[in-house]
Structure formats: structure tokens, C-alpha cells
Amino acid sequence: MNFKQLEAFYWLTRLKSYQRVADHIGLTQPAVSARISGLEASFGVPLMDRTQAEFTLTEQGHEVAEYAETFLNLSEALTSRLRTKQKKRYTIGAVGMVTKTWGVTLRRKISQMPEGPLVDFHSGSxxxxxxxxxxxxxxMAFVTGEAGLPQIQNSFSVLYRIGWVARPDVVGEVTRPLTPDELRELPLILYPHSSPLFGPVADLVEETKRRPNARHTGNSLGTICDLVRLGYGASAVPLAALEQEISTGMLVELPTTVQLAPLDVRCVHLNKARKAQTEEIFALARQAAEEWATAHPRYVAFRPA
Incomplete structure (x- = not known):
């Protein structure tokens, strides 16, 4: 088995024609056929069900197709990384809480670096x-502990307080802390299963028990904040993301009898191949996080290494 065989097989699963694959990767049809035959010979199993009139993969073919896609993605990522390094680009990944708060400060600090790299931010789950x-x-990547990645030793962390918020016209006048049962009675905006807040919120309001009011779902922190602003319902969010709206009275923070644990954001990845540049940007990230937390102590706390 070699990479060229996997490449030909990957495109065959997508294009479903030897000739189209040949045209796509610049080979003759017999050359493509030879690569596919060689791949099957190396595994000792057929990858395509040739008894079918239409292009059909065998069970083993489906498994190999998944791995072929992974290999091609890795190859593309490596090629992109090498090209990026030549162009002095640097890529930082961060969860939405970071890009909406101290990430803005970090971006400004990086832009002020003399002859610094062009930095791309990827905000995601x-x-x-x-x-x-x-x-x-x-x-470089900043995520919460629930991401399942080993954290960088001696990395700082930022704790985000989680609280319930809603528009006043959605919840009315709240004069005392709400119990989980009372929260359940409200229209709620919930998180997707991939979010670290999905489990704690669903457990708190016992979503499996009953749903007496509307239930909405946002696919990102930004979307959930928008839904809260628009009055779809109440939601548990990192309060720093809506600090301005709370301070102006557009939204209200709901007192509750049970508090959700804060989310802890840390660095989980540093590119060792770009050591000097990474150390410089990481130091700026630490400064940005500490400055932002100091300026917004109500909802965010900075923890040194």
C-alpha cells in the first residue's frame, strides 16, 4: 500500500469513474486501475462489489475509504502548514468565549508586533x-477541559462564570432565586451535544423529565447570545459574553438556587516547530487574558500557571 494508491481510491469513491479519476489526477485510466488493483492486492480483499451494476463499495472498502480520506487530509494539512510557514502566517484556534473576550486584545497586540506574522483566528467548538x-x-489552541486534549504545562487559565440570562419581557420580574424546577418552566435556549455546557444545563433542568415550555437550540455561543437578545428564551451562558447587555438592562441576570460550575479555558497546543514565534505569541496571549480579566472582574478570573 502506498499514498498514491490511497489517493486514487479516495477519488474513485468520490467520482465513481476510473476515467474521471484519471482526468482529475492526471493519469491514464489503466494507471488508475493498476493503482486500485494494487491496493486491493496489498489488503488481500476486494474493495468494490463488482457484482453490482452501479459503483458499490464492500464493507472493507468503506473502512479503507475513511482512512484514505484521513491520509489525504493530513497530507493537505502538512502541505498547507509548510506553505503557511513560508508566508509567515500563524493560526490560533479558540473557543467562542475567547474570541468574544480577550481574543480581541490578543489580536490587537499581535498586530502591533514589529514585522510580526499574519495571524488567522479560527473560532469553533x-x-x-x-x-x-x-x-x-x-x-496554538485554547479550549475548555472537556475537549479531551492534554493541557500545556505551566499554562495560564481563564475562568468564565456561567449564569442564566434573559430579556426582562421574557421572564418578568424576578424577586428571588429561581429553582431548577422554575427554570424548567421557562422557554429555554439549549446547547448542542458537543458543547461543554450541554450536560450541566440538561442535568440541572432535568430535560429528560418533561419540557413544559419552548426549547430552542443554538449551534454556537454567538448564536445562543443572539437568540437571548432576540427574546427566544433564557439561557445559561458565560456572562462575559453578554456583559454589556446586562449592564444596560437589555438583559437581566437571573438569580438561581443552584450555580453552574465555571468554564476553565486553557492552552492545549503549541507548535514546537515554530518555537520562538510561538513563545512570543503565547506571552502576548497571557498578557491579553490577564488584562481583560482585570478589567472585567465580575464575570472572568485569571489564573496564572
Missing amino acids: NVDLRQQVRSGALD
Whole structure:
């Protein structure tokens, strides 16, 4: 088995024609056929069901197709990384809480670096960023502990207080802390299963028990904040993301009898191949996080290494 065989098989699963594959990768049809035959011979199993009139993969073919796609993605990521290095680009991945708060300060600090790199920010969920870290597409990544990635030793952390918020016209006048049962009675905006807040919120309001009011779902922190602003319902969010709206009275923070644990954001990946540049940017990230937390102590706390 070799990479060229996997490449030909991958495109065959997509294009479903030897001739189209040949045209796509610049080979003759017999050459493509030879690569596919060689791949099957190396595994000792057929990858396509040739008894079918239409292009059909065998069970083993489906498994090989998944691995072929992974190999091609890794190859593309490596090529992109090498080209990026030549162009002095640097890529930082961060969950939405970071890009909406101290990430803005970090971006400004990086832009002030003399002859600094061109930095791309990728804002996404733990799941999205975990995949990008593993594929080598990121130079630095900040996620919550639930991402399942080993954290960088001696890394700082930022704690985000989680609280319930809503528009006043959605919840009315709240004069005392609400119990989980009372929260359940409200129209709620919930998180997707991939979010670290999905489990704690669903457990608190016992979503499996009953749903007496509307239930909405946002696919990102930004979307959930928008839904709260528009009056779809109440939601548990990192309060720093809506600090301005709370301070102006557009939204109200709901007191509750049970508090959700804060989310802890840390660095989980540093590109060792770009050591000097990475250390410089990481130092700026630490400064940005500490400055932002100092300026917004109500909802954010900075923890040194």
C-alpha cells in the first residue's frame, strides 16, 4: 500500500469513474486501475462489489475509504502548514468565549508586533478545534477541559462564570432565586451535544423529565447570545459574553438556587516547530487574558500557571 494508491481510491469513491479519476489526477485510466488493483492486492480483499451494476463499495472498502480520506487530509494539512510557514502566517484556534473576550486584545497586540506574522483566528467548538489540532492545522489552541486534549504545562487559565440570562419581557420580574424546577418552566435556549455546557444545563433542568415550555437550540455561543437578545428564551451562558447587555438592562441576570460550575479555558497546543514565534505569541496571549480579566472582574478570573 502506498499514498498514491490511497489517493486514487479516495477519488474513485468520490467520482465513481476510473476515467474521471484519471482526468482529475492526471493519469491514464489503466494507471488508475493498476493503482486500485494494487491496493486491493496489498489488503488481500476486494474493495468494490463488482457484482453490482452501479459503483458499490464492500464493507472493507468503506473502512479503507475513511482512512484514505484521513491520509489525504493530513497530507493537505502538512502541505498547507509548510506553505503557511513560508508566508509567515500563524493560526490560533479558540473557543467562542475567547474570541468574544480577550481574543480581541490578543489580536490587537499581535498586530502591533514589529514585522510580526499574519495571524488567522479560527473560532469553533471544542470538537472542531480538537480535530484541527490533531490534523496539524493550528499553531496554538485554547479550549475548555472537556475537549479531551492534554493541557500545556505551566499554562495560564481563564475562568468564565456561567449564569442564566434573559430579556426582562421574557421572564418578568424576578424577586428571588429561581429553582431548577422554575427554570424548567421557562422557554429555554439549549446547547448542542458537543458543547461543554450541554450536560450541566440538561442535568440541572432535568430535560429528560418533561419540557413544559419552548426549547430552542443554538449551534454556537454567538448564536445562543443572539437568540437571548432576540427574546427566544433564557439561557445559561458565560456572562462575559453578554456583559454589556446586562449592564444596560437589555438583559437581566437571573438569580438561581443552584450555580453552574465555571468554564476553565486553557492552552492545549503549541507548535514546537515554530518555537520562538510561538513563545512570543503565547506571552502576548497571557498578557491579553490577564488584562481583560482585570478589567472585567465580575464575570472572568485569571489564573496564572
